[in-house]
Amino acid sequence: MRRSISLYGLTFSLPMLIWQLVFFVAPLVFLIALSFWTVKNFKMEPDFDTVNWVTMYGRSVFWQSYGLTLALATAAAVITSILAFPCSFAIAFKLSPKYRQWAIFLMVIPFFTSYLVRVYSWQIFLSDNGIINGLFAQVGMGPFPLLNTVFATMIGYLTLTFPLVVLLQLFSLIFIDRTLIEAAHNLRCGRIRTVFAVVIPSARVGLVIAALFCFILSFGDFVSPVYLGGGDPTTLSILITDTTKSGQQWPRAAVIALTMIATLLAVAFAAVGFAYKGRTK
């Protein structure tokens, strides 16, 4: 009985299926094919040659960039999660439902403005004669190099992912059964310890998913490393644009893109596996 898919259910899932086929599976298949094409005299030709894979994977620049991007995205996921947690914890447990709604609304507002605009406005703050160094100059310090650093890139990642991470964390914290927290207190677990012993384990799925989203967004981000990080060091997204610009090497760019997709899939599966570990419901 279970095997026969009902027409009703199919009708409603059809748009989703079509969307996935047209915008995900088809481009992915094309990207895979593209990675085996060759470029001759700045013109791409359909082919089946592994030369692009061999070339890219043979370059230390690629692996440096890969390692760096992985490290930056991991750092962004960890730092954002840690900074976001007190915020989402306070909204979930310290605010009354009315103020909580306002806080959620405030977290949504950043999405109204283009990410690019928000990153550009950071330049005004971070540049050598920007607002922050201007304040330092008032007390006779600086200027400190803030723009075009890893620090600035990280600020860009935070700008991109912080509100989303707070929202995702928040929705897992809100649904924690409050009696579990009371029970922990009742069994001699102090306030801070309860956060680690009960709140975080209870919200584990949501916290991991939030960190995963931060990782995915940061890993593929192009805007922050270029406009705040100054394009140096080179992340994979920057490497892709460089590759396409230099001699129409779209097939090589496809190799980078596919490696990124494979990495994200592996990380996503590992994260979800970790999130649901030991759950048999």
Place this chain on the structure above:
Amino acid sequence: MQGNALVTFDGVIKRFGNFTAVQKLDLEIHKGEFLAIMGSSGCGKTTTLRMLAGLEAPSEGEIRLGGKPINDLPTWKRDTPMVWQSLALFPFLNVIENVEFALKMRGVGATERRRRAGNWLERMQISEFSERNISQLSGGQRQRVALARSLVVEPEILLLDEPLSALDAHLKVRMQSVLQNLQRELGITFVYVTHSQSEAFAMADRVVIMSKGVVEQVGSAQEIYRAPRTRFVAEFLGSSNIFAGKVASDGTLETATGKYRLPRDVRGNASKSAATLVVLDTRSYLSAAEPGPEFDRVKAKVVGEEFTGAMAKIYLETADGSEIRVQSGYDELADLPMSTGQELYVYWRPEDGHVLPIA
């Protein structure tokens, strides 16, 4: 039972905004007793328990545990473990880790912890599930885990907030005897909050009946059943017929339905002009013919009947619309005409009546 109070509520008041959940509570809970706090929802029973656990702070008054004031002691510094209605077991820990939790918080070493938790699982007969997830257990097994988790620290007092309400009737009765045996073996104090009269009366040494934040009566199940103190208690128990009226100069009670003699030994209670007489439904009888002069009686019409095996409960209505209940053996009712609307005499011995101390 004087001088062995483990817990003392001294003029405790709890307000939530404009709402007063508990009004001026004075109550002593004795060492080693099984105390049930009973009442309908919103009567303040759970708030009372939560104040004792430190999950709510009293607005006024003082709570003492073992003679020491505990008002300002946070819940994680009290030894007042509680069993929740929802049980509140940690779903991210397995059975033995749940039981170990409180020991871990006290800094008990890993081997010692496992040994003591293991002993409790054995005692509660759930050793075989020690590595299971909470979601894989039945309701009764979870109940046992929750008890083990609270008792593993060997407290002087255990608080229980309607822990059996989620169980089916059969399991409830079994867990009742588990709880009762446990309390006797351990000799510690159990404070058990419930809305169920059968649970409270079956297990508790003393029962506290609360209504609207006020204690209506404290006593053993028998005392409360035989001699309710207030009209609320009599109505809440639902096992008595209640007649309110004025005391006449000849010492009888004049009500809308007739004149009744007051029991001699408690006539002093009816010194005020108004009095309320209650008669247990098991001490009220039915007959078609007028009963003898040694009985008091009221005429009432049958409105319904409820048979429970050998016993039957007959519901009647008097001329002024008040409800009368008679509980009787099935055989004794066999000869009576029992169709709805049939008028019968309900009668009782005046000495079986009880006058409420507070009318």
